[in-house]
Amino acid sequence: xxxxxxTIFLPLAAGLALAATPRLTGRTAVRAWIAVAALxxxxxxxxWIGHDGGGLGYETRLRWIPSVRAGYHVGVDGLSLPLMAMxxxxxxxxxxxxxxxxxRVRAFAALFLFLQTVCLGLFAALDLLLFFVFFDLSIxxxxxxxxxxxxxxxxxxxxxxxxxxxxxxxxxxxxxxGLYLGSDPPTFDMVELTRxxxxxxxxxxxxxxxxxxxxxxxxxxxxxxxxxxxxxxxTDAPAAGSAILAGxxxxxxxxxxxxxxxxxxxxxxxxxxxxxxxxxVVSVLYGALVALAQRNLKxxxxxxxxxxMGYIVLAVGxxxxxxxxxxxxxxxxxxxxxxxSHGLITGALFLLSGVLYDRARxxxxxxxxxxxxxxxxxxxxxxxxxxxSLGLPGLSGFIAEFQIFAGTIGTGTxxxxxxxxxxxxxILITAALFLRVLHRAFLGPPGxxxxxxxxxxxxxxxxxxxxxxxxxxxxxxxxxxxxVIEPASAAxxxxxxx
Numbered sequence: 001x002x003x004x005x006x007t008i009f010l011p012l013a014a015g016l017a018l019a020a021t022p023r024l025t026g027r028t029a030v031r032a033w034i035a036v037a038a039l040x041x042x043x044x045x046x047x048w049i050g051h052d053g054g055g056l057g058y059e060t061r062l063r064w065i066p067s068v069r070a071g072y073h074v075g076v077d078g079l080s081l082p083l084m085a086m087x088x089x090x091x092x093x094x095x096x097x098x099x100x101x102x103x104r105v106r107a108f109a110a111l112f113l114f115l116q117t118v119c120l121g122l123f124a125a126l127d128l129l130l131f132f133v134f135f136d137l138s139i140x141x142x143x144x145x146x147x148x149x150x151x152x153x154x155x156x157x158x159x160x161x162x163x164x165x166x167x168x169x170x171x172x173x174x175x176x177x178g179l180y181l182g183s184d185p186p187t188f189d190m191v192e193l194t195r196x197x198x199x200x201x202x203x204x205x206x207x208x209x210x211x212x213x214x215x216x217x218x219x220x221x222x223x224x225x226x227x228x229x230x231x232x233x234x235t236d237a238p239a240a241g242s243a244i245l246a247g248x249x250x251x252x253x254x255x256x257x258x259x260x261x262x263x264x265x266x267x268x269x270x271x272x273x274x275x276x277x278x279x280x281v282v283s284v285l286y287g288a289l290v291a292l293a294q295r296n297l298k299x300x301x302x303x304x305x306x307x308x309m310g311y312i313v314l315a316v317g318x319x320x321x322x323x324x325x326x327x328x329x330x331x332x333x334x335x336x337x338x339x340x341s342h343g344l345i346t347g348a349l350f351l352l353s354g355v356l357y358d359r360a361r362x363x364x365x366x367x368x369x370x371x372x373x374x375x376x377x378x379x380x381x382x383x384x385x386x387x388x389s390l391g392l393p394g395l396s397g398f399i400a401e402f403q404i405f406a407g408t409i410g411t412g413t414x415x416x417x418x419x420x421x422x423x424x425x426x427i428l429i430t431a432a433l434f435l436r437v438l439h440r441a442f443l444g445p446p447g448x449x450x451x452x453x454x455x456x457x458x459x460x461x462x463x464x465x466x467x468x469x470x471x472x473x474x475x476x477x478x479x480x481x482x483x484v485i486e487p488a489s490a491a492x493x494x495x496x497x498x
Contacts, residue, residue: 004058004074007043007084008120011036011091015113018106026105030098033109037092040116044088048081053487056191059126068180069187070129078488079259079336080123082481083251086343087123089470090247091116094240097351097463108149112240115141119248123255128176128188131260135172135220138249139165145241146233151357157236164229165219172216172256178209179264194263194495206268213261214276221253221309224283234302235363239354242298246305247347251339254312258335262316263495270496273320276313277419283310285422288429292436297356297363300433301349304389307426308342311335314423315404320496323412328497331411332489333482334403340481341396341474345388348467352382355460360449365440369447375455379442381464386434388471391427396474401427 014036018029051057059075076084094112101108118141122134139162147158180186182198182205199206219226234242257276262269287307294300315335322328355378357363372379388395391402408420441447456464474481 002058002060003043003047004076004124005060007040007047008074008117008124010040010043011113011120012117015110015117018110018113021106024106026102027099029106029109030095030101033098033113034092034095036113037088037095037116040120041085041088041092044081044085047076048085048484051076051081051484053078053484056126064127065129068129069185069189071127071189072130073126073189073191074121074124074130075126076124078484078486079255079492082336082340082484083123083255083343084120086340087116087119087248089466090243090343090347091119093347093351093463093467094243096459097354098240099459100457103149111141111144111148112244115145115244119244119252122252126190128179128190128193128260131190131256132169132173132176135252136166136169138252139169142241142245142249145244146237149238149241150236151238152236153232154236157232161229161233168216168219168226170216171212171219175209175212175216178205178212182206182209190260190264197264197266197495199265200267203267203271206265207272210261210265210268210272213256213265217253217256217261218279219253220256221250221313222306223253223279223310223313224286224306227283227287227306230306231299231302234350235296235298239351239357242350242354243347246302246350247343250305250309251343254309254316254335254339257313257316258332258492262320263492266496269320273317274415276317276320277416280310280312280314280317281419281423283307283313284426285429288426288433292429292433295365297365297437297441298350298353299363300437301346301353304430304433305342305346307430308338308346308389310426311401311404311423312338314419315408318408318411318413318416318419319493321411321413321416322493322497324410325493325497327407327410327412328493329407329486329490330403331407332492333485334400334407336485336489337396337403337474337478337481338400341400341471344467344471345385345397348381348385348464348471349389351460351464351467352378352385355456356453359453362449365437367447367449368441368453369444370442370450371453372442373446374450375453377461378453378456381456381468382442383438384468386438388468388475390431390434394472394475396471396478399475399478
């Protein structure tokens with residue numbers, strides 16, 4: 001077994017072992033989960049160090065369903081490796097955060113280990129059918145997380161999440177079948193489909209396939225108007241579940257745009273890039289404005305995810321229209337950097353919201369005030385996460401959004417430039433809404449529930465601080481990340497513009 005396959009399936013093997021050990025205590029199960037997640041992160045770091053930065057690495061190709069030329073084909077490059085690293089970090093932090101969990105702990109740990117395999121497998125998949133299997137399994141795993149450990153109207157929210165995203169996956173499958181039937185010879189292999197894009201010369205069929213793939217991935221992203229499942233799912237999910245849902249699962253949609261839609265349907269992508277630009281701008285502004293109106297902290301963070309994922313859709317759309325290759329590469333690099341940055345920052349924000357719910361059993365910000373006086377460390381962590389999310393220089397959000405705006409406005413087309421200018425107010429609105437949160441809940445006189453809010457526990461601290469520290473590292477010294485992403489971004493743009 002190669003190191004990549006070991007990295008993918010180690011969490012699944014550990015999860016099965018936990019599920020098969022009924023006498024294991026809850027705390028021991030979480031410690032085992034932490035150990036496995038830490039080992040998996042170490043394997044990803046080893047792959048990062050050993051990756052030469054050019055093309056695919058650690059590639060494995062095995063026969064799976066020969067009759068349709070679908071195989072177990074995995075590998076990593078500058079698009080997938082940063083997302084695998086972010087995934088491993090976030091799952092490890094969620095494991096540490098769960099040290100104080102008391103409700104069906106062994107099953108919870110086993111389910112998250114299963115989800116970790118699914119997420120890592122999707123980012124490493126180089127076969128469309130394998131990608132789809134991992135894509136679908138992520139829906140199943142998160143459904144049980146929300147239904148089994150959520151709160152509020154969690155059963156309804158889990159069902160809505162499952163039905164909505166499962167519909168998206170079925171539409172996505174139709175698009176994959178279209179790519180398969182349009183290739184010669186028919187194949188699901190992503191490397192071959194990228195090398196010889198199917199449906200070139202068939203603009204009508206290519207448009208239909210792009211429509212199916214675009215809808216399927218937009219539901220997962222989620223982009224407006226396919227976002228309505230997200231707020232209730234986040235509001236009623238456990239904190240660790242929300243962190244993984246926003247930090248990792250949403251990236252499956254935008255990653256699919258860069259890995260599949262852009263290079264495999266380059267003519268259609270160039271022709272309809274303006275549609276993605278419009279969707280991106282609408283998502284940026286709508287997500288920020290609706291978040292500004294929220295009184296529920298978790299729903300507010302959920303809508304900021306719509307806003308931040310909109311920047312990614314805007315950037316990849318602008319790259320399809322780019323006349324300046326350097327600006328197009330910068331837009332794609334910014335999109336991938338934003339995926340990593342959003343995963344770290346929003347993961348921290350949802351864990352921080354979980355701390356508040358653990359103390360007061362509500363997310364209603366109107367019932368708090370003056371939290372900073374009672375929990376100064378907690379208030380400081382929330383402030384850092386908020387500033388990172390609004391794109392303050394020195395943190396990863398600034399690096400990502402600067403590249404997105406510079407690349408989008410500099411593409412040399414009026415459509416992209418105007419769209420980039422229209423999206424800039426999204427940053428201002430995001431700043432306003434987070435400053436409003438800090439003013440309403442953390443400053444001023446105490447609220448009715450402030451007395452029950454204590455400062456962070458060690459497990460919570462060790463789960464949240466690494467995410468914010470990584471955001472700071474990327475914001476100050478981003479070169480280690482950009483050196484990995486930029487060659488892959490250039491390769492994607494060369495495929496789109498050929």
